[in-house]
Amino acid sequence: MGRSSSATAAATGSKKRKSKTGAVTLGEVKTLGQELLSSRAHLNHVPTLLALLSPSEPLDLALEALISLQSFFVPLVPSIPSASAAAGDEGSDPELVFRSWLRKRFDELLAALVELTVFPHSDEAIRDLALDALMDFVKLGKDGRFQSAIYHKFLHALIDAADSIDPLLELLGAKYFKYADVCYFTYTSLDKISSTIGNKTNDSEKNDLHSGDDGSEDRDTICVRNIYNTLAHIPALDFQEETVLDMWSTVGLFSKGEKNSSEDSSPTYIKKKLKSKFTKAWVSFLKLPLPLDVYKEVLATIHQNVIPSMSNPAILCDFLTRSYDIGGVISVMALSGLFILMTQHGLEYPKFYDKLYALLTPVVFMAKHRAVFLQLLDACLKSSYIPAYLAAAFAKRLSRLTLSVPPAGAIIIIALIHNLLRRHPSINFLVHWEIDANDSETANKASQHKKVGTDPFNNEETDPAKSGAMRSSLWEIDTLRHHYSPAVSRFVVSLENDLTIRAKTTEMKISDFSSGSYATVFRDEARRRIKQVPLAFYRTTPNCLFQASDFPGWTFRDQLKNVAETTVEENVISTLEISDSSPAKRLRV
Structure with a gap:
C-alpha cells in the first residue's frame, strides 16, 4: 500500500526522533517495518510497532509504524479468524497458535486506530491515515463483505467521545458518507446505540437537558448530541432517480446469509433498504430525551431533511403532535412538519386550528423562524372549506395584534387579512358595520350584542368559536391609517379595494413580506424617492x-x-x- 504525501513528508523529516516509550529512532522504525514485511521470523516486531501507535508518540514515528503495520495486516485480513474462533484454537498446532496470536494483535491494531481517529488532539495527518487504514480493513473482509463489526466499534467510540467530533465527521462526510453501504451500516449502528440509550432512560420526567453535579452534561446527553451530529452529516441520498449508488465494499449491503442476486443488487432494492434503515435510525433517535437546542434544530429541518427520505413519514405524527402541543416557539417550529403530514400523508389532527389560533401572539412576529411560520399560516387558511366563524376569528386575532407588533409585523398582518377577506367573502362584514336606523328590530338586536365604544371580541379566549369575532369589526385596521410608520399607513390602503370581486384582485405572496424587520422597513424608506418634502409640520399656518x-x-x-x-x-x-x-x-x- 502506498504512503500518503503527508505521511511520507512526516516520515522523512526527522531521523533522530526518540520515542517516549523507549530509545527508538525513525531509522530503526523503518528497519523494523522492512524486516516484518520480509519474513515471519520477525513477528515480534509487531508489538514494538503497536506501542508506537499512540497520540502521545512523535508524529513521524507513529506514521511510519502505522504504514508498516497496515502493509503487514492487509494481505492477512481474509485469513484472520474471528474472535470466537481464535479463542477456541487451543493445542500445539503452530498454525493455530499463530492465528490466535494474529487475531489478538489485529484487535490491538484496531483499538489503536480507533483511538488515533477519535482522539480530539490527534494530528490531522495521523487521523486521516488511521481512518483510511480502518476503512480498508472494513472493506477487505472475507469474500469482500462489509466488516460491520469493525465499523460498529468505531462508531461506538465516535458516539461516546466527550470532545467535539466535528473534524472527524467532516472527514467522514467528505470521504465515506457518499457510499451507500457506509450510510446503511451507519444507520444500523445509530439505531442500536439509540435503542440502548433509550432503554436506560426512564420515560418519566427526563425531557429537559441533563447535567451533572458540576454543571456539565452527562454521558447520555453527550451521546445524543453526537448521534444527531452524525445523522446531520450524512448527505441526503437521491431516492427518486434511477441512479447507480456507489459501494465501498465489493458486495455492498449483503451479509453472510444473503444471496447477492442481480435483482437484489438493483438500485431500487438498495434504496428501499436504505430508506428502512434511515427510518429506524431517526425514529429511535427521536424517542430519546433531546436537549433543547438539538430539539429546535431537529424541528427546524425535519420537513426538509427527514420526512422526504422516510419509508413511512406517518410514523412521525406522535413526535410532531407532542411538539405542537408544547406551545410557544416549539409549536411554531413543529408546524412545518405537521403541515406536510396533514396535506401529503393524510394525518388528521382535530384541534389543529385551535392550536394554530393560540400561537398568534406578538412573540411570533419577532421569532427567528417567523418567515416559515407565517407562510404556513397563510397556507393553512387557504382552504375554502374553513367555516366563516374560524376565518373571522383569525382575521380579528391578527387585527388585534397590529396594536402591539413591529411595523414589519403589521405589514404582514395586512397581507394576511387581505388574503382572508378575498378567500372568504362571507366575513367582509367585519370591514364595516352598517345598521339601518329605520329598522328598529335590527337596531335593537345590535344594541343587545354591541354597545357603543365596546368590542365583543374576547382576545383571551382560546376557542375561536367562543371569541365573539362574528359580532366584532376590524376597527384596529382603521387605526393603521395613522401609523407612525409611513410604510404601514400606505400599505393599509390595499384593504379599501372591493375584495369580493376576485377578478379585480390577486392574493398577496406572504413570502414577500414574511422576512420583514426594522432593518428592511428602514432600507425601503431610505430608497424611496421623495417627490414633496414638507417644510413644516402643518400644511397651513395654525391660528x-x-x-x-x-x-x-x-x-x-x-x-x-x-x-x-x-x-x-x-x-x-x-x-x-x-x-x-x-x-x-x-x-x-
Whole structure:
C-alpha cells in the first residue's frame, strides 16, 4: 500500500526522533517495518510497532509504524479468524497458535486506530491515515463483505467521545458518507446505540437537558448530541432517480446469509433498504430525551431533511403532535412538519386550528423562524372549506395584534387579512358595520350584542368559536391609517379595494413580506424617492393652540378681546375680561 504525501513528508523529516516509550529512532522504525514485511521470523516486531501507535508518540514515528503495520495486516485480513474462533484454537498446532496470536494483535491494531481517529488532539495527518487504514480493513473482509463489526466499534467510540467530533465527521462526510453501504451500516449502528440509550432512560420526567453535579452534561446527553451530529452529516441520498449508488465494499449491503442476486443488487432494492434503515435510525433517535437546542434544530429541518427520505413519514405524527402541543416557539417550529403530514400523508389532527389560533401572539412576529411560520399560516387558511366563524376569528386575532407588533409585523398582518377577506367573502362584514336606523328590530338586536365604544371580541379566549369575532369589526385596521410608520399607513390602503370581486384582485405572496424587520422597513424608506418634502409640520399656518378634535368633549373659542370661554360637559368655567394693561385675574369656581 502506498504512503500518503503527508505521511511520507512526516516520515522523512526527522531521523533522530526518540520515542517516549523507549530509545527508538525513525531509522530503526523503518528497519523494523522492512524486516516484518520480509519474513515471519520477525513477528515480534509487531508489538514494538503497536506501542508506537499512540497520540502521545512523535508524529513521524507513529506514521511510519502505522504504514508498516497496515502493509503487514492487509494481505492477512481474509485469513484472520474471528474472535470466537481464535479463542477456541487451543493445542500445539503452530498454525493455530499463530492465528490466535494474529487475531489478538489485529484487535490491538484496531483499538489503536480507533483511538488515533477519535482522539480530539490527534494530528490531522495521523487521523486521516488511521481512518483510511480502518476503512480498508472494513472493506477487505472475507469474500469482500462489509466488516460491520469493525465499523460498529468505531462508531461506538465516535458516539461516546466527550470532545467535539466535528473534524472527524467532516472527514467522514467528505470521504465515506457518499457510499451507500457506509450510510446503511451507519444507520444500523445509530439505531442500536439509540435503542440502548433509550432503554436506560426512564420515560418519566427526563425531557429537559441533563447535567451533572458540576454543571456539565452527562454521558447520555453527550451521546445524543453526537448521534444527531452524525445523522446531520450524512448527505441526503437521491431516492427518486434511477441512479447507480456507489459501494465501498465489493458486495455492498449483503451479509453472510444473503444471496447477492442481480435483482437484489438493483438500485431500487438498495434504496428501499436504505430508506428502512434511515427510518429506524431517526425514529429511535427521536424517542430519546433531546436537549433543547438539538430539539429546535431537529424541528427546524425535519420537513426538509427527514420526512422526504422516510419509508413511512406517518410514523412521525406522535413526535410532531407532542411538539405542537408544547406551545410557544416549539409549536411554531413543529408546524412545518405537521403541515406536510396533514396535506401529503393524510394525518388528521382535530384541534389543529385551535392550536394554530393560540400561537398568534406578538412573540411570533419577532421569532427567528417567523418567515416559515407565517407562510404556513397563510397556507393553512387557504382552504375554502374553513367555516366563516374560524376565518373571522383569525382575521380579528391578527387585527388585534397590529396594536402591539413591529411595523414589519403589521405589514404582514395586512397581507394576511387581505388574503382572508378575498378567500372568504362571507366575513367582509367585519370591514364595516352598517345598521339601518329605520329598522328598529335590527337596531335593537345590535344594541343587545354591541354597545357603543365596546368590542365583543374576547382576545383571551382560546376557542375561536367562543371569541365573539362574528359580532366584532376590524376597527384596529382603521387605526393603521395613522401609523407612525409611513410604510404601514400606505400599505393599509390595499384593504379599501372591493375584495369580493376576485377578478379585480390577486392574493398577496406572504413570502414577500414574511422576512420583514426594522432593518428592511428602514432600507425601503431610505430608497424611496421623495417627490414633496414638507417644510413644516402643518400644511397651513395654525391660528390656535389646540384643535377641537384633539380633546373630545371640549370646545375652544377665540374672541377679539382675549376672552376665552371653555365648556366642559355641564360645568362652565369662564375667565374675566382682561384689559391689556391690567394683570390677569382668575375666577374661583
